[in-house]
Amino acid sequence: MGIFDKIKEKLSHEFIDIVEWLDYTDDTIAHRFERYQNEIKNGAKLIVREGQTAVFVNEGQLADVFKPGTYDLTTQNLPILSTLKGWKYGFNSPFKAEVYFVNTHLFTDEKWGTKNPITLSDERFGLVEIRAFGTYAFKIADAGKFIVDIVGTDNNFTNFEINEHLKSLIATRFTDTVGEANLPIELYAANTSELSETCREVMMPEFMSVGISLEKFYIENVSMPEDLKKEIFEYSRIDKIDLDKLTKFKTAKAIEAAAANEGGTAGAGMGMGMGFVLAQQMGGMMSPQMGGQQNMQQQQQAAAMPPPMPQAVQYYYASNGSQTGPVPFEQLRALFAGRTINRDTLIWKSGMETWKPLNEVEELKQFLGGNTPPPLP
Known part of the structure; x- marks a missing residue:
């Protein structure tokens, strides 16, 4: 053996390449291992740390993928690369290949939001606009697919480079999802x-089609215009309370406000609104020194005024399993004539203990006798 052969043998044992990547950043997703002319020696050590995956690429083609561990780069550990290179009987000289290290840990607290308002159609409020924002978390699930489809030849790929794409994807799919939810x-x-x-x-x-796993997705806030919020809150309150009780409550508050404003227009309006019903009570409480003639005049004025109009009866009816109303008698008649309700529709009004079919409510039986329209042609 010549002196040059001995030197070559010694160097081949002492200068074994180590292929590894130490990540000192929080945002790098993929890093290409830099090697002069991309040459890697036979028997070089490949070190893949926890939270990493190593991907070998040969002339743009995906080759072998390595999970965490330490490997000797020989034909035994590089079956795909060996096939691509045509190493039938092994190799002894350095070979060229690109090695990418992919960060597989969880990338958290990534922000997303709708750039423009989303227009939705609501049965009660018509077309409405909402906005939404939140956070998401992802990690690389298929390092080989991610390198081929997303990274390409980028030697240092960060999450900033893909965040805009992911946020656009999220905003689009979020819009589709809330539109189809029909809530x-x-x-x-x-x-x-x-x-x-x-x-x-x-x-x-x-x-997943590009090798990314969406691990978490959070909607932190769904916002809408302030005037729509107020309308929804008002509708919610009205839907939950008894309208008859609400009317009585508001009447009592109006009387209280009028009484506190003696001598003003509110006091005069209160007096007219009460329709002189309190005149007799007030007359009885007046001092006798005011004279019987004045008391008599007030009583005559009260007698000359008509009593308050009786409150119209309001009816509720069942439609598609939910309560609808209240509506007055004439509107209920129109609903019956238009076949929106029929003789079996459940009806309720104040004073009834339970819901009853229309044909069992005494004053509504007149709808049935000769007033039913003929079938449509």
């Missing part, structure tokens, strides 16, 4: 947990 507008803000999970399931396949 009442007030329920979007109250069901963010269920909506978040639904959105994540919808988006997952598209993320």
Whole structure:
């Protein structure tokens, strides 16, 4: 053996390459191992740390992928690369290949939001606009696919480079999901947990198509214009309370306000609104020194005024399993004539203990006798 052969043998044992990547950043997703002319020696050590995956690429083609561990780079550990290189009987000289290290830890607290308002159609409020924002977390699930489809030849790929793409994807799929959910507008803000999970399931396949796993998706806030909020709150309160009690309550508050404003227009309005019903009571409480003639005049004025109009009866009716109303008698007649309700429709009014079919409510039986329109042609 010549002196040069001995030197070559010694160097081949002492200068074994180590292929590894120490990540000192929080935002790097993929890093290409830099080697002069991309040459890697036979038997070089490949060190893949926890939270990493190493991907070998040969002339643009995906080759071998390595999970955490330490490997000797020989034909035995590089079956795909060996096939691509045509190493039937092994190799002894350095070989060229690109090695990418992919960060597989969880990238958390990534922000997303709708750049423009989302227009939705609501049965009660018509077309409405909402905005939403939140956070998401992802990690690389298929390092080989991610390198080929997303990274390409980028030698240092960060999450900033893909965040804009992911945020656009999320905003688009979120818009589609809330549009198809067809929820009442007030329920979007109250069901963010269920909506978040639904959105994540919808988006997952598209993320996985490029090797990314959407691990978490959170909707932190669904906002809408202030005037719409007020309208929804008012509708919610009215829907929950008894309208008859609300009317009585507001009447009592009006009387209280009028009494506190003696001598003003509010006091005069209160007096007229009460229709002289309190005149007799007030006359009885007056001092006798005011004279019987004045008391007599007040009583005559009260007698000359008509009593207050009786309050119209309001009816509720059942439609599609929910309570609808109240509506006055004439409107109920119109609903019957228009076949919106029929003889079996459940009806309730103040004073009834239970709901009854229309044909069992005494004053509504007149709808049935000869007033039923003929069938449409």
